[in-house]
Amino acid sequence: ADVAMYQSKAKGGRQPVVFTGTMRQAAQVRLRLETELARAIEQDQFEIHYQPVWRLDNEQLVGFEALVRWRHPSKGLQLPGQFIEVMEETRQILELDRLVLQKTCQQFADWQRKYPRMARTSVSVNLCSEWFSRQNSLDVINSILKETRLPPESLRLEITERSLLGQHEQASVVLKQIRRLGVRLAMDDFGTGYSSLNYLHRLPLDIVKIDRSFTCQVHTEQRARDVIQAIVHLANALNMKVNAEGIDDIRQIEILRNMGCHFGQGFQLGRPMAADNVPGFIAGKNTKS
Ligand code: C2E
Ligand code: MG
Ligand code: MG
Ligand code: MG
Numbered sequence: 001a002d003v004a005m006y007q008s009k010a011k012g013g014r015q016p017v018v019f020t021g022t023m024r025q026a027a028q029v030r031l032r033l034e035t036e037l038a039r040a041i042e043q044d045q046f047e048i049h050y051q052p053v054w055r056l057d058n059e060q061l062v063g064f065e066a067l068v069r070w071r072h073p074s075k076g077l078q079l080p081g082q083f084i085e086v087m088e089e090t091r092q093i094l095e096l097d098r099l100v101l102q103k104t105c106q107q108f109a110d111w112q113r114k115y116p117r118m119a120r121t122s123v124s125v126n127l128c129s130e131w132f133s134r135q136n137s138l139d140v141i142n143s144i145l146k147e148t149r150l151p152p153e154s155l156r157l158e159i160t161e162r163s164l165l166g167q168h169e170q171a172s173v174v175l176k177q178i179r180r181l182g183v184r185l186a187m188d189d190f191g192t193g194y195s196s197l198n199y200l201h202r203l204p205l206d207i208v209k210i211d212r213s214f215t216c217q218v219h220t221e222q223r224a225r226d227v228i229q230a231i232v233h234l235a236n237a238l239n240m241k242v243n244a245e246g247i248d249d250i251r252q253i254e255i256l257r258n259m260g261c262h263f264g265q266g267f268q269l270g271r272p273m274a275a276d277n278v279p280g281f282i283a284g285k286n287t288k289s
Contacts, residue, residue, distance in 0.1 A: 034090055036072075037083060041095055045071050048104050050278050052270035053124070053243065056257040061282075063122035065158070065265060066104040067272050068096065093128045098140060101125050105148040105155065107275060112154065117282055124156040124186060132159060132171040138178060145181065152182030158209065159185070161193035168199050176204050186243065191227060201238055207263070208235045212246025215266065218259075219251040225259070232260045 019027075040046060050064035070078040087093040108123045131137045145152055157178065164171050175185055186207035187200070191214055200208070210231055217224035228244070235242045244256045247266030256264060273281060 030086070033083070033086055034092075037070075037087060037090075037092055040070055040072075041092065041099065045073070046096065046099060046103075047071055047275065048100060048107065049272035049274055050123075051265055051272040052281070053263055053265045054269050056244075056253065056261055056264045061121060062263060063124065063154075063156075064278070065124040065272075066100060066126070068100050068126075088128060091130075094130055097125075097127050097131065098144075101127070101141070102144050102148070105144050105150040108154065109148045109150040111278065111282075112150070115279060115282055122154045122156055122184070124158050126158045126188065129159070129164060129167075129171075131157075132164065132174045133167050134174070137174055138181075141178060141183065142181060145183075153184070156184045156186050156207070158188040160188045161190060164199075164203075168202060172203050179204050179206075188245075191231060197234070200234065205238075205240055207241045207243050209243045209245050210261070212266075215244045215246045215252060215256070216248060218244075218255050219249060225255070228256070228261070229259055236260070 047069050048066045049069050050066060052064055053062050054060065055062050068080055068084075070083055072078050084093065087096055104123055104125050108118075111118045112121075141157075144150075145155065159171075159175075179185055184206040185204065186209055187203070187205050188209045189211040190208045192211045208231060210228055214224045214227050214231075218228060232242050241262040242260070243263035243265065244252075244261045245265050247253060247256070247264045247268045250268055252266075253264065253268065270281075
């Protein structure tokens with residue numbers, strides 16, 4: 001078979017590593033992707049789509065979540081699932097997140113000046129874990145806010161609980177500084193990590209986002225309802241608001257509202273849309289109904 005021997009330098013040792021034909025192919029595909037992604041950053045091939053977020057009690061629009069997409073020159077629009085993980089591994093994600101943050105704040109500040117209805121809405125940006133262990137994050141965020149003149153109160157930053165594992169102390173220092181700017185903080189994908197309950201009270205968060213894996217079962221599974229109810233109680237006790245993500249069935253809305261979830265988003269309430277469609281969306285309906 002197509003087998004080659006390589007010396008493994010990465011481990012500092014001299015263990016032989018066997019590369020099969022498929023592994024070689026996978027490595028080539030991967031290398032090409034990394035190169036393409038570097039070019040994508042240089043050539044500005046990333047764009048932001050916006051998913052509406054609603055208050056569940058009165059169905060008012062509260063804002064949008066910014067979700068990055070890659071406009072691949074030949075393959076078309078690529079979702080984060082196709083490139084975020086690689087970019088985390090190569091650490092290109094830091095640069096991507098900075099680009100997304102800059103673009104989103106600029107875009108949103110422009111909209112707020114143009115459309116009075118948007119002045120009362122906010123925008124959420126997802127940041128990878130490293131932002132919260134780095135010294136200069138505060139400066140980067142602050143200078144983007146200054147430069148774009150987006151009011152800090154209009155910005156929310158989303159972090160995943162998975163990403164904070166093992167570095168809560170340091171993260172909470174950075175988070176506190178960011179929050180002092182007036183920026184709100186949300187814990188994304190809550191309930192999917194390991195030590196959520198142990199540290200939630202130690203982090204200066206405003207919003208807890210219930211992971212889609214619970215939301216999508218809320219109308220069919222008692223256990224999902226139990227978990228969500230527990231999260232709502234915990235969040236209330238800690239003075240945090242709850243946002244249920246991934247609402248994709250109309251039956252989920254009322255159940256979540258009755259359980260005390262403050263906010264919701266999902267395909268049933270609005271899919272992520274290209275930036276060009278946001279002003280029309282805003283003009284058309286300020287509320288869902
Ligand atoms: P997330 O932050 O939890 O975002 C929610 C994801 O669920 C989005 O997928 C959204 O399109 C999808 N979604 C929303 N409603 C529904 C629904 O009703 N049903 C289903 N099946 N899915 C729904 P997307 O845009 O593919 O993003 C995936 C993940 O990629 C995000 O999860 C976030 O962790 C990450 N991501 C997106 N943009 C960025 C970014 O700019 N920076 C970083 N670091 N991560 C990002
Ligand atoms: Mg998110
Ligand atoms: Mg999420
Ligand atoms: Mg997610």
